[in-house]
Amino acid sequence: xxxxxxxxxxxxxxxxxxxxxxxxxxxxxxxxxxxxxxxxxxxxxxxxxxxxxxxxxxxxxxxxxxxxxxxxxxxxxxxxxxxxxxxxxxxxxxxxxxxxxxxxxxxxxxxxxxxxxxxxxxxxxxxxxxxxxxxxxxxxxxxxxxxxxxxxxxxxxxxxxxxxxxxxxxxxxxxxxxxxxxxxxxxxxxxxxxxxxxxxxxxxxxxxxxxxxxxxxxxxxxxxxxxxxxxxxxxxxxxxxxxxxxxxxxxxxxxxxxxxxxxxxxxxxxxxxxxxxxxxxxxxx
Amino acid sequence: xxxxxxxxxxxxxxxxxxxxxxxxxxxxxxxxxxxxxxxxxxxxxxxxxxxxxxxxxxxxxxxxxxxxxxxxxxxxxxxxxxxxxxxxxxxxxxxxxxxxxxxxxxxxxxxxxxxxxxxxxxxxxxxxxxxxxxxxxxxxxxxxxxxxxxxxxxxxxxxxxxxxxxxxxxxxxxxxxxxxxxxxxxxxxxxxxxxxxxxxxxxxxxxxxxxxxxxxxxxxxxxxxxxxxxxxxxxxxxxxxxxxxxxxxxxxxxxxxxxxxxxxxxxxxxxxxxxxxxxxxxxxx
Numbered sequence: 001x002x003x004x005x006x007x008x009x010x011x012x013x014x015x016x017x018x019x020x021x022x023x024x025x026x027x028x029x030x031x032x033x034x035x036x037x038x039x040x041x042x043x044x045x046x047x048x049x050x051x052x053x054x055x056x057x058x059x060x061x062x063x064x065x066x067x068x069x070x071x072x073x074x075x076x077x078x079x080x081x082x083x084x085x086x087x088x089x090x091x092x093x094x095x096x097x098x099x100x101x102x103x104x105x106x107x108x109x110x111x112x113x114x115x116x117x118x119x120x121x122x123x124x125x126x127x128x129x130x131x132x133x134x135x136x137x138x139x140x141x142x143x144x145x146x147x148x149x150x151x152x153x154x155x156x157x158x159x160x161x162x163x164x165x166x167x168x169x170x171x172x173x174x175x176x177x178x179x180x181x182x183x184x185x186x187x188x189x190x191x192x193x194x195x196x197x198x199x200x201x202x203x204x205x206x207x208x209x210x211x212x213x214x215x216x217x218x219x220x221x222x223x224x225x226x227x228x229x230x231x232x233x234x235x236x237x238x239x240x241x242x243x244x245x246x247x248x249x250x251x252x253x254x255x256x257x258x259x260x261x262x263x264x265x266x267x268x269x270x271x272x273x274x275x276x277x278x279x280x281x282x283x284x285x
Numbered sequence: 286x287x288x289x290x291x292x293x294x295x296x297x298x299x300x301x302x303x304x305x306x307x308x309x310x311x312x313x314x315x316x317x318x319x320x321x322x323x324x325x326x327x328x329x330x331x332x333x334x335x336x337x338x339x340x341x342x343x344x345x346x347x348x349x350x351x352x353x354x355x356x357x358x359x360x361x362x363x364x365x366x367x368x369x370x371x372x373x374x375x376x377x378x379x380x381x382x383x384x385x386x387x388x389x390x391x392x393x394x395x396x397x398x399x400x401x402x403x404x405x406x407x408x409x410x411x412x413x414x415x416x417x418x419x420x421x422x423x424x425x426x427x428x429x430x431x432x433x434x435x436x437x438x439x440x441x442x443x444x445x446x447x448x449x450x451x452x453x454x455x456x457x458x459x460x461x462x463x464x465x466x467x468x469x470x471x472x473x474x475x476x477x478x479x480x481x482x483x484x485x486x487x488x489x490x491x492x493x494x495x496x497x498x499x500x501x502x503x504x505x506x507x508x509x510x511x512x513x514x515x516x517x518x519x520x521x522x523x524x525x526x527x528x529x530x531x532x533x534x535x536x537x538x539x540x541x542x543x544x545x546x547x548x549x550x551x552x553x554x555x556x557x558x559x560x561x562x563x564x565x566x567x568x569x570x
Contacts, residue, residue: 136421
């Protein structure tokens with residue numbers, strides 16, 4: 001079952017062919033990790049979504065408590081209320097007339113879709129390639145999690161063709177941005193951690209934020225700065241996103257080990273933050 | 286009525302919420318001018334679509350004759366078989382599992398949607414503004430007519446907020462690319478015509494191609510070269526797309542006249558090419 005515009009319905013054709021999300025990519029989404037029916041880091045996902053809705057001028061009032069309730073209900077209805085699952089919340093500007101001009105704000109009826117699927121346990125290490133498809137740091141579609149994901153799809157396909165798990169996308173300047181569906185961190189030989197700033201065309205990932213906060217709190221040297229591709233070579237890397245959490249990665253055939261006490265520590269920080277968030281969540285409601 | 290995956294159906298919810306066009310912008314579209322049920326420049330539209338399908342690796346076999354037949358039939362069923370109409374053909378990679386990875390080619394069932402709506406006669410002149418939203422010349426979404434149209438939507442909204450009809454989008458270098466839904470040409474004081482090349486992040490418009498061919502054939506000096514924003518000031522401009530054809534334009538409050546014998550001549554060249562194409566079309570079938 002899916003949840004669409006305030007109703008639980010059986011999966012099947014249900015989106016209007018005039019939906020501007022379908023026709024023009026005029027919308028946003030969030031992918032949330034769900035454990036035992038409870039979404040992780042919901043406040044952060046909700047804040048990012050709201051920022052995007054404000055930027056796009058889509059007036060969809062979707063409260064955090066409401067999302068949590070729908071996810072819990074949807075998980076139950078799909079027998080996913082135990083174990084790992086992925087929820088996707090999609091919000092579009094709704095249906096409109098032909099052409100680019102958006103309906104007046106008062107006439108917009110945003111489409112709100114929530115789906116849930118079983119999630120596998122993540123791999124223990126990912127193999128990366130640098131792909132040809134680039135991100136544009138000035139684009140709204142890079143700054144927010146919009147439905148304009150074709151370039152990321154093409155990047156991921158490039159990686160798959162080369163037998164890799166994920167694609168590193170560079171920005172218009174040829175510097176490192178992020179992976180097709182994850183953020184990238186570098187553990188430098190001295191133990192400092194580097195990640196490109198959002199201004200480099202990086203999607204501001206929720207787990208990325210958790211890791212940066214954890215590092216700052218734990219006194220680990222972490223810096224957001226532009227990263228050249230050469231800086232990835234031979235380094236221990238790791239990727240973050242809501243479903244994989246924090247995973248060691250290496251570039252192509254590089255023999256750089258992802259065995260790193262610092263990575264282990266950050267993974268345990270993340271696991272702790274996830275536990276705290278899920279417990280607080282249960283406590284709240 | 287609409288045409289969806291080989292069936293004529295009543296308009297209404299009919300797109301799978303797992304459609305990758307809806308979820309990821311993983312698809313393409315074409316907007317065609319239709320007159321008395323006949324699509325204009327169908328060969329050019331079809332070739333551009335096929336180029337995009339090849340680039341994206343979507344295996345959807347949509348022949349020119351077939352599109353023409355469906356458009357004629359759809360126009361009839363919607364009482365749009367007389368006069369001006371706009372047909373939109375949307376092709377996506379179809380439904381898929383969660384995530385970016387596309388289903389294997391053999392398992393893809395592309396979604397094919399054709400809709401038709403009444404088209405108004407175009408305005409006689411358009412007012413333009415240069416907008417803040419930029420295009421990225423290296424993006425696949427700039428080179429093909431993909432479903433990733435959010436930046437164009439935002440650009441057009443910028444124009445609407447300033448009381449203008451269309452938005453001029455610059456590329457990542459700050460040079461002129463095209464309008465949110467049209468190509469841009471400049472008539473220089475000496476009578477030369479300039480338009481930015483596709484490498485500047487310009488969508489290769491069908492009417493743009495018709496105008497370039499007509500100019501070359503008629504011995505009019507036309508050049509594709511990068512254009513700085515300053516070059517637009519005080520000049521007679523014109524926009525082209527399939528629905529507006531060829532229309533004079535001016536920038537903001539600029540008092541540059543769009544009365545230009547050369548523009549009149551190009552408009553008559555376009556009208557002739559359109560007539561020829563529609564007549565040849567009728568003759569073919």
